[in-house]
Every structure is written in structure tokens, then in C-alpha cells.
Amino acid sequence: MKAIVQPTSHLQGEINALSSKNYTTRYLLIGALANGTSTIYYPAHSEDSDAMRRCVRDLGAIIEEDDEKIVITGFGKNPKHVNELNVGNAGAVLRFLMSTAAFCPDVTFVNTYPESLGKRPHDDLIDTLQQMGVEVQHNNGRLPITIKGGQPRGGKLTVSGNVSSQFLSSLLFMTPLLEEDSEIEVLHDLKSKIIVGQTLEVLAQAGIVVHASEDLMHYRIPGGQSYQAKEYVIQGDYPGSAAILAAAAVTNSDVRVLRLEENSKQGEKACVDVLRAMGVNLTHDNGVVHVRGNQRLVAGEFDGDHFTDAVLAMVAxxxxxxxTSRFYNVENLRYKECDRITDYLNELRKAGADVEERQSEIIVHGKPEGVEGGVEINAHFDHRVIMALTVVGLRSKQGLTIRDAHHVAKSYPQYFDHLRSIGAQVELVSES
Ligand SMILES: O=C(O)C1=C[C@@H](OP(=O)(O)O)[C@@H](O)[C@H](O)C1
Ligand SMILES: C=C(OP(=O)(O)O)C(=O)O
Known part of the structure; x- marks a missing residue:
């Protein structure tokens, strides 16, 4: 599918934020790891959340759902012995389930997105699983990956955190189920540290005890625990909504996005502060972000690691x-669905933006007069590239055509419908 984005100067209306992808994957996982029946209200429906749903079902969870909720009966620490799991293009789903798979004798995670997830590295988690006595076969740290588990051991473990926080989260979900106590030391740095707070939050909700040091670099996890079955309510999603808010910020607008809790633990809620710092007229009260855009923004300097999945929208x-704006501490964007620094900046340049890259920085020389556009954009299999380039297209002189725009469904299938509902001129056409 191609998205043809036309210049649009005015956006107006109200959007109910999509449900959080990252909470949905977490609650599905802890529902599956519980013995008993949990209920998850307002789950996200996207390719990534569907991947988690499919895989935990393959592993033996029983799932019933209606429009409002998922009812899930878990398998505890005794998943079904499947041979294969297909996580689609979902990094977090793969990494979270690699540890769960250690309770199975022999599971292969297949490589269905060789050009995207197939290129992402998982060595850091593989190393830790090996410390636990789990045999892992892999393609140079990449998919396909076969986990030959059975009886993983706890004890003293280390994991590197400088590529992704998902490896640590994965271990935090699994180690409470081991017989022995575990101690995890995070080596090097811990990127996307804020999202580990979401992991600890949902673990506590399920009655799991984890002793975390204040800097989130050391953990003590008593073994022999079990997840309680509970009721969970999914909040609105900041990473996806960041693109809607950015669209409102770069146009003349009067846009309200609902279901965005002020006290959320999602790091990407910082996008509200980032836009405010860029001079955007907005308020955030009672879960509603209200943007009254006037097309005028000022540059700023931001630590992007605090809002990793919203960086591309803020750059847009x-x-x-x-x-000149600077987004620093963002090297791990290079290890996502595409290289979100080099690949993204190449597409922005095609659109007419003036951007520069460093190993861990994105530098943007702003063009308040707008960019030229009038070109075709390669999506690089990346939903966040698609969403961000759409924002740029709205403020371009000649619009932009985004190829393979269907990949937006990885996290936000209703993105274009939402944008159109507030007046964005976007046409979707099938690609021959
Ligand atoms: O834990 C999670 O659910 C996620 C962690 C982040 O990844 P990294 O830790 O690799 O930055 C984020 O980008 C991803 O969308 C979801
Ligand atoms: C990086 C992302 O997801 P994942 O790592 O789970 O593929 C994302 O949603 O932007």
C-alpha cells in the first residue's frame, strides 16, 4: 500500500489514542505466565500485539476475546512444547519470549522479516541464556534462533543493556519462575531505561517481587514465585500518539488526543514536554493533550533516550x-526496525529536510518555510518512519508518497484513518 500525503495546512478534531502496544505485550505475557485466568481490558490490536497473542496461544495459553477485552488463562512455567514460533517483526515479542522459551525443550523462532527483525542483534540475551545453562543456536546473534531449554538455572547473571532494554525486561519476566533466586547485574549502560519501569510496574501488579537498585542496574529476584491472575486496563499509547501530536504541531490546528494519562510510566509521554519546549501551544489535563498549532516551532536539544519510540516524530x-535541534543519546535507534538514524535521515533528505547524523545524534537544521517534497519515500519496514514522514508530507509543498505504508500496522493500523478524521489529506492506494 502507498500513502499519498498531500500538503494540509489545517487539522481539527478529537482522537481517542490507540491502546498502548508496550503494555499490551506485557500484560499478555504475564497473563500467559500466570496460573489462572486474567482479563485485559482495551488491548491494542496491531501486528505486534497480535504476534504476542498468537505466540502465547501457541505456547498453550487459552484466549477468548471480544471487542473490549481479552480473557487469558495462562500456562505458568509449563508452556506447551512447540517446535516453532513466529513473532512477525516484533522485537520486544521475540526478546521477551526467548526467555520463556527456555522452559521448552526445543523451540525455533523463525525469520519472517529478514530485512528488518532478521537484521537485529540478540547476542546480549543469548549470552545470558547461556549463563543459565540454556543452549542457543543462532545465526550470528540473529534469527533464526533455536532455544534448547528445559531446566534454566538462576543464580548470578549479567546482561548488557547498551543495545536494548528488552533483554533485561525479558529476564525480569522469567527469573521469578526459576527455583533458585537470581541476581542480575546490567553491564555497560542501560538504554531505554525508562521502559524497564513499565516492566517493574506490571510485575508488581501480578504480585511478583523484584528488588531493583535505584539506578536500575542491579536486581535481586527471589525464585519460586508465581504470577497471580489479575484484571488489567491498558492505557493510551504515547509513542503512536506522538506522531499525531507532531502533525498538529506543524500545522494550523486545534486537535485533542484523549486517553493520554499524565502520570503514565511511558517515557514517550515526554513528547508533550518536547513539543512544549519547541514553543507549541498545548495543554495536558485529565488525560487530554490539546494542541493549538500555529506552524511556528523553535529548535531545542533533547536526550532522545528518554522517549525512544517518539524520537522520529519529534525530529519530524x-x-x-x-x-538547529539536536537529539542526542539515540544510538540504539540504529538497532530498531531499520537504522532509524541513517535510513530515516536519508528519507528526510529526499523530502527536502536539512539533517545531519552522528553515531548517536540526529541534528536538524529547521526550515520554517517548509520542505519541497514531491518524492517517493522508502518505508524501510518501519512504522515509525512511515508515521514521521507523513508528518513531514503534510507540511511539504508538493506532498510525499510513502511506499509500503501498510507497515504502519506494526503498531498503529488506524493511523491514517485517525489523521484523515482530523482533516489530513492522505490517500491510500494499493501498489502494483
Ligand atoms: O520493552 C519494550 O516493550 C520496548 C522497548 C524499547 O526498545 P529498546 O529497549 O530496544 O530501546 C522500545 O523501543 C520498543 O518499542 C518496546
Ligand atoms: C522498536 C519498536 O518495537 P520493537 O523493538 O518491539 O520491534 C517500536 O515499536 O518502535
Whole structure:
């Protein structure tokens, strides 16, 4: 599918934020790891959340659902002995389930997205699983990956955190089920540290005890625990909504996004502060972010690691700001669905933006007068590239055509419908 994005100067209306992908994957996992029946209200429906749903079902969870909720009966620490799991293009789902798979004798995670997830590295988690006595066969740290588990051991473990926090989260979900106590030391740095707070939050809700050091670099996890079956309510999703808010910020707009809790633990809620710092007129009260955009933004400097999945949308806003913006501490964007620094900046340049890259930085020389556009954009299999380039297309002179825009469904299948509902001129056509 191609998205043809036309210049649009005015956006107006109200959007109910999509449900959080990252909470949905977590609650599905802890529902599956519980013995008993949990209920998850307002789950996300996207390719990634569907991947988690499919895989935990393959592993033996029983799932019933209606429009409002998922009712899931878990398998505890005794998953069904499947031979194969297909996580689609979902990094978090793969990494979280690699540890769960250690309770199975022989599971292969297949490689269905060789150009995207197939290129991402998982060595850091493989190393830790090996410390636990789990045999792992892999393709140079990449998919396909076969986990030959059975009786993983706890004890003293280390995991590197400088590529992804998902490896640590994965271990935090699984180690409470081991017989022995575990101690995890995070080596090097811990990127996307904030999202580990979401992991600890849902673990506590399920009655799991984890002793975490204040800096989130050391953990003591008593063994022999079990997940309680509970009721969970999924909040609105900041990473996806960040793109809607950026679209409102770069146009003349009066847009309200609902279901965005002020006290959320999602790091990407910082996008509200980032836009505010860029001079965007907005308020955030009672779960509603209200943007009254006037097309005028000013540049700023931001630590992007605090809002990793919203960086691309914020960079798209910065493309139209007065002055030079800098998004630093973002090297791990290179290890996502595509290289979100080199690949993304190449597409932005095609659209007419003036951007520079460093190993761990994105620098944007803003163009308040707008960019030229009039070109075709390669999506690089990346939903966040698609969403961010759409924002740029709205403020371009000649619009943008985004190829393979269907990959937006990885996290936000209703993105274009939502944008169109507030007046964005976007046409979706099938690609021959
Ligand atoms: O734990 C999670 O659910 C996620 C962690 C982040 O990844 P990294 O830790 O690799 O930055 C984030 O980008 C991803 O969308 C979801
Ligand atoms: C990086 C992302 O997801 P994942 O790592 O789970 O593939 C994302 O949603 O932007």
C-alpha cells in the first residue's frame, strides 16, 4: 500500500489514542505466565500485539476475546512444547519470549522479516541464556534462533543493556519462575531505561517481587514465585500518539488526543514536554493533550533516550522549527526496525529536510518555510518512519508518497484513518 500525503495546512478534531502496544505485550505475557485466568481490558490490536497473542496461544495459553477485552488463562512455567514460533517483526515479542522459551525443550523462532527483525542483534540475551545453562543456536546473534531449554538455572547473571532494554525486561519476566533466586547485574549502560519501569510496574501488579537498585542496574529476584491472575486496563499509547501530536504541531490546528494519562510510566509521554519546549501551544489535563498549532516551532536539544519510540516524530516536528535541534543519546535507534538514524535521515533528505547524523545524534537544521517534497519515500519496514514522514508530507509543498505504508500496522493500523478524521489529506492506494 502507498500513502499519498498531500500538503494540509489545517487539522481539527478529537482522537481517542490507540491502546498502548508496550503494555499490551506485557500484560499478555504475564497473563500467559500466570496460573489462572486474567482479563485485559482495551488491548491494542496491531501486528505486534497480535504476534504476542498468537505466540502465547501457541505456547498453550487459552484466549477468548471480544471487542473490549481479552480473557487469558495462562500456562505458568509449563508452556506447551512447540517446535516453532513466529513473532512477525516484533522485537520486544521475540526478546521477551526467548526467555520463556527456555522452559521448552526445543523451540525455533523463525525469520519472517529478514530485512528488518532478521537484521537485529540478540547476542546480549543469548549470552545470558547461556549463563543459565540454556543452549542457543543462532545465526550470528540473529534469527533464526533455536532455544534448547528445559531446566534454566538462576543464580548470578549479567546482561548488557547498551543495545536494548528488552533483554533485561525479558529476564525480569522469567527469573521469578526459576527455583533458585537470581541476581542480575546490567553491564555497560542501560538504554531505554525508562521502559524497564513499565516492566517493574506490571510485575508488581501480578504480585511478583523484584528488588531493583535505584539506578536500575542491579536486581535481586527471589525464585519460586508465581504470577497471580489479575484484571488489567491498558492505557493510551504515547509513542503512536506522538506522531499525531507532531502533525498538529506543524500545522494550523486545534486537535485533542484523549486517553493520554499524565502520570503514565511511558517515557514517550515526554513528547508533550518536547513539543512544549519547541514553543507549541498545548495543554495536558485529565488525560487530554490539546494542541493549538500555529506552524511556528523553535529548535531545542533533547536526550532522545528518554522517549525512544517518539524520537522520529519529534525530529519530524523539528524539521520545521526555527534554528538547529539536536537529539542526542539515540544510538540504539540504529538497532530498531531499520537504522532509524541513517535510513530515516536519508528519507528526510529526499523530502527536502536539512539533517545531519552522528553515531548517536540526529541534528536538524529547521526550515520554517517548509520542505519541497514531491518524492517517493522508502518505508524501510518501519512504522515509525512511515508515521514521521507523513508528518513531514503534510507540511511539504508538493506532498510525499510513502511506499509500503501498510507497515504502519506494526503498531498503529488506524493511523491514517485517525489523521484523515482530523482533516489530513492522505490517500491510500494499493501498489502494483
Ligand atoms: O520493552 C519494550 O516493550 C520496548 C522497548 C524499547 O526498545 P529498546 O529497549 O530496544 O530501546 C522500545 O523501543 C520498543 O518499542 C518496546
Ligand atoms: C522498536 C519498536 O518495537 P520493537 O523493538 O518491539 O520491534 C517500536 O515499536 O518502535
Amino acid at each position: 516536528a523539528a524539521v520545521f522549527a526555527e534554528g
